[in-house]
Amino acid sequence: MPAMIELTDACKTFTMHLQGGIRLPVVRGVSLAVMPGECVVLSGPSGAGKSSVLKMIFGNYRCDEGRIFIHHQDATIDLARAEPRQILSVRRHTIGYVSQFLRAVPRVPAIDVVAEPLFVAGAAREEGRSRAGSLLRRLNIPERLWSLPPSTFSGGEQQRVNIARGFLPDLPILLLDEPTASLDAANRAVVVDLITEKKRAGVAMLAIVHDDEVREAIADRIVDVTAFAAAA
Amino acid sequence: MAEQMMHDGAAPLMIAEGLGKTYGRLVACRDISFNLYSGEVLAIVGESGSGKSTLLQMLSAQLTPSAGRVSYRMRDGVTRDLASLGEAERRFLFRTDWGYVHQDPAMGLRMAVSAGANVGERLMAVGWNHYGRIRDTATSWLERVEIDTSRIDDAPRTYSGGMRQRLQIARNLVTEPRLVFMDEPTGGLDVSVQARLLDLMRSLVSELGLAAIVVTHDLAVARLLSHRIMVMKGGQVIEAGLTDQVLDDPHEGYTQLLVSSVLPG
C-alpha cells in the first residue's frame, strides 16, 4: 500500500528582505510518511516548525528543497514542484486542512461555510446542507445559529464550525492544526470520535495536538519535529 | 484515461506568451507569460504604474502588444491568436464570451437607460427578440445580484455606487461568458459595500465556473477572490503562484513589502 504523504528531506527557510535579507531557517531534512488509516502526531515545542510542515504539505508554504509526495487520484504528485492548478486540484480532491482559525467570509451563513467544500465538489444544495447540519448538530452548534454568519460567533463556536467544514468532505488526507485548542471536554470528545471514524475510513492524518489526553487517544505514531530543527 | 485528459488536461482558456508593450523607450510591460484555465481566477496586483492595467488591456484585446501574443480558446474549442481575429469577431467575443467590469460603473453601463435594458442589451445584441423573455431574464439577474426588482425600470444614475457595480456585473454575466476581466472592481466603494460585492462576486464566480482576471491593488480582494496571483513591478511579473502561497510565504522583497503594508484583517 503506498503512503498517502511522503516527505523526503524537505526544507524551508524564510528570507526576510525587509530586515536586510536575514535568513530564518524553519525546518530542514524533514522526512516522514503517513499511511492510509494512520494518524501521525507532530510533537515539539512551539516554534519548532510543526505548523510550517503542515502548511508545506498543504501547499500554503513553498518547499525550498526536498520532495513532498502526495497520493492524489491514483497517482503520486510532488507538491514541492506542482503547478498552482495541480495544488488546487489536490486541495479539492485529496487534502483537507483544519486550521486553528476560521477565515470567515462575510455574510455567508454557517451552514454554507461548512457545506462549501461539498458544493465545490458538485454536491446539490440540499444534500450538502443536510450533511453539514448533522455534523453541526454533533458538534453542539444550536440550529438557530446555522443561518447566521460565523463572524458573529464566539471563539469556540467558530472553531467548531471550522472543524465541521474540515471534516465534512470525504477526503483521503486530513491535516489538523490544533483542532481541539479552544474546546470544552464534551466537544473534544466529539472531535476524537470524528478522528477515529476517519481512521476507520482509511483517511491518512497528520496532526498537531497539545492536549495530552487527545494525543493519547488519536496518535498511532508521534514524530518529534525537533529532529528537523534547522541549526540557526 | 481519455476522459481524465478531457477533464483535468483540457487546454488552457487563455495563453499569454512573452507579452510586452513599449511606448518608445518606455517599457510598460515586459515578457509576461501564463496559462489561464477554465474556472480559474487570476489576480494581478501591484501599485499604480506597475503595468497591470496595460497588461489587462492587452489580454482583453483592447491594446495591441508590442511583443508576444495572447491566444484564447473560442467556444468552438479552437484556440486562436487574438491578433488574428477580425474586429467583428473581437467585438462579438466582448459581447458574449467575455465580460469586462470597469472600476467606474459609468464606463460599463448606460447611465440614462433603465437597469432592465442595461442587462438586456447583451441579449438583444445576440438576437433575442422577445420582450417578455428579455425582461424575465433581466429580472432574475437583478435578483441574483441582490438588486430590488422593483427598481428594474430605474436608470442606474439613480442607484448607489454599490448597486451600480452589481448592475454592471449582471449586465456582463447575462450572456454566460466564460471569462470576465475586472479592473479594480471594488475601487471607490465603502468598506462595507466592498465586502458585500466581494462576497457576491466570489459566489457567482464559483457557481458559474467562471474564469476571471482581476486587476487590483488590494491584497484582501486578491485573497478573497483569486486562486492565483501575479505580482507586478516595473512592468514585469516578479512573483507568481497560488494566492495564499504568495501572500503567506512571499519570496520577493517587494511582495513582502506589499504584504506587510496591509493592515491585519
Add this chain to the structure above:
Amino acid sequence: MTAPVYNFAYLDEQTKRMIRRAILKAIAIPGYQVPFASREMPMPYGWGTGGVQVTAAILGPTDTLKVIDQGSDDTTNAISIRKFFAKTAGVSTTTSTADATVIQTRHRIPEAALSEGQVLVYQVPIPEPLRFLEPRETETRRMHALSEYGLMHVKLYEDIARFGHIATSYAYPVKVNGRYVMDPSPTPKFDNPKMDNCAALQLFGAGREKRIYAIPPYTTVVSLDFEDHPFARYRHEAPCALCGADDSYLDEIVTDDRGGRMFVCSDTDYCETRQASGHRGSERAAPHKKDHAHG
C-alpha cells in the same frame, strides 16, 4: 431692374455632380448614410436644406415638383421651397401627388400610392438612428459597419418598459434591405409600411449633418419590433371630418377652447381629391350645430 440670374436649380453644376455621386452611392448601398459636402443654402438649417440640395441635384427642366410639409401643400415652408424652385429652375409645380415627378416632403409620405418614375425626397434633421443611445459618431459608424444593432432594440425595450407598448410614434427605426438600420426621418410610423417595396425612389437629405441615404424602388423595409410586441401603425380612431376617409393619417385640430376638436386628413391633396369625387365627412355632411360661434 434685372432679376438676379441663377444657375438652373440654384446650385452650380459641380456641386450638383458631387451630390449626384453621393446619391448614386446611396442607391447602391440602400440605407447607408453617405457623407456629402453640404452647401450653404439661402434658408436656415431645419428648413429642409438637405432635401433642397437633393431636389436641386435631381431636378430637370421637364420635372413637375410637389412640396409638402406635414402632408400639407400650403404651409409656409412648402410654399417657399416650391417658389424657390419655380424661380430658380422654372419647373412646373403641382399639389397633385399623381401629377408630380419629384415630391419633396417633410414628415409625411402621401396617402396615394406612388408609382415608378416618381422620386420622394425627404428632409432629414438627424440621420443617425443610434445617436440617442450612443453619442459617439465613431462608435455608431462602427456599429453600422458590423451590423451591431442590439442597441436599437434597447430603445424599443425602454418604450415598452415605460409605456407598456412601443410608444415611438415617429422616426421609427427600420431595417433596409436586410442590412442597414435607418432613421426614416420624423415621419409618423403610420407611414413606415409605405416605404416597403415602394415603386418610387426614396432619397433622404440631411443638410446640417451632411448625409444622404436612399431606398431604391422595390426594396424591403422592415420596421423593428419584438415578437411579443409587433410593429403596429397608429392612427386616431376616427374618419376624416372633411372627406370621411378611414384609412388616412389624421391631424387633430382644436376647434375651440372647450375641448372641441376634429380630425382631418393630414394629406391635403388626398383629402381634396376625395372631396372632389363626392366623399363627405361629418363636418361637411352635417354642419355644426353648436351653441357657440366658431370659424
